[in-house]
Amino acid sequence: MTEQDFILNTYNNNIEKGSVKWSSPSNIALVKYWGKKEHQIPENPSISFTLSDCKTITEVIYTKKESKDFSFDVYFEGEKNEAFKPKIQTFFERIEMYMPFLRNYHFRIETSNTFPHSSGIASSASGMSALALCLMSVEEDLGVDYADDYFNQKASFLARLGSGSACRSVEGELVVWGKNESTESSDLYGVKFEGEVHKNFKNYQDTILLVDKGEKQVSSTVGHKLMFGHPFAKERFAQAHENLAKLKTILASGDLNEFVKVVESEALTLHAMMMTSMPYFILMKPNTLEIINKIWKFREQNNSNVCFTLDAGANVHVLYPENEKETVLNFIKKELTQYCQNGHYICDEIGLGANRI
Ligand code: DP6
Secondary structure: OOHHHHOOOOOOOOOOEEEEEEEEEEEEEEEOOOOEEHHHEEOOOEEEEEEEEEEEEEEEEEEEOOOOOOEEEEEEOOEEOOOOHHHHHHHHHHHHHHOOOHHHEEEEEEEEEOOOOOOOOOOHHHHHHHHHHHHHHHHHHOOOOOOHHHHHHHHHHHHHHHOHHHHHOOEOOEEEEOOOOOOOOOOOOOEEOOOOOOHHHOOOEEEEEOOOOOOOOOOHHHHHHOOOOOOOHHHHHHHHHHHHHHHHHHHHHOOHHHHHHHHHHHHHHHHHHHHOOOOOOOOOOHHHHHHHHHHHHHHHHHOOOOEEEOOOOOOEEEEEOHHHHHHHHHHHHHHHHHHOHHHOEEEEEEOOEOEEO
16 A cells, blocks of 8 residues: 555535544554654554553534635534644644545534543544544545445554554554564554464553653654654664564563563663653653552562553553453552552553444
């Protein structure tokens, strides 16, 4: 598939109005996307677990209008929201050539998250994928008939143009994005991981510890840019390829010991890239480190396979196999919630991807 394959050529011009609704989950990367080229093309491949309960639910109500500027309103959790508009405007500009009907309609976008508003959880992945899927359903309403594969590919392709990691939220349970030699993949959209997955990873758990719910000082978009001319960029991009290859073997063998090593090393490398860019920055908080140290101690003392990963923030994703659910949750409640803002954490697990509602 190339970009050209996603351009819509013919559609029914006479549809007056309609509405579509999707729920789309967040995802957590095991091998991290950090650094991109023009047009949202990643510098290195990434792979993520799709989550199950952390979702965005978006309804798009469209009404025919005169074809001029883009026209849309955004309602977040029932209230009109101006803050999201610039990002959606940019998104529309980027995807217009693939969806030529965008200027012919006014869109009322009603969106809400299943996770708390100010949790500091990245909602761009679930938000942008939900919106992309809604627009794909509008496209279908306009008489375009697609095979399932193409629908998901184009939805993921569009989501990527909204936010890179969003392209990994359309499907589950593991999604790869970015060309590489070990798995089937594309730079343009996420591809369901087709390798073998051992039963140890079935219903893998992710408990998200909300360490800091505030606005990040440095956005991901700025962070990605700082990988240009970064002194360790080349090595880092090569390492992501190696880690993805390793992970493929680990997912098949079920070797949790090795899984922990790759996943934690990826998380710390991501933050090491932030600390060694110019300007440098730190998104971890003291409590992030407290939690990491507690996890390491617990793992050693209890012969556990619990591990952590981080995204571009201070929150900690605690990952563990389903058969350790009870013991790890007890540990989290007893020893880790003290480091969470207002004791808040969210229990989630690996999920199957987006759903039309
Ligand atoms: C650290 O997808 O938020 O979570 O493409 O600029 O929207 P943009 O960036 P974004 O970056 C997320 C980076 C990450 C790692 C990952 O999810 O792979």
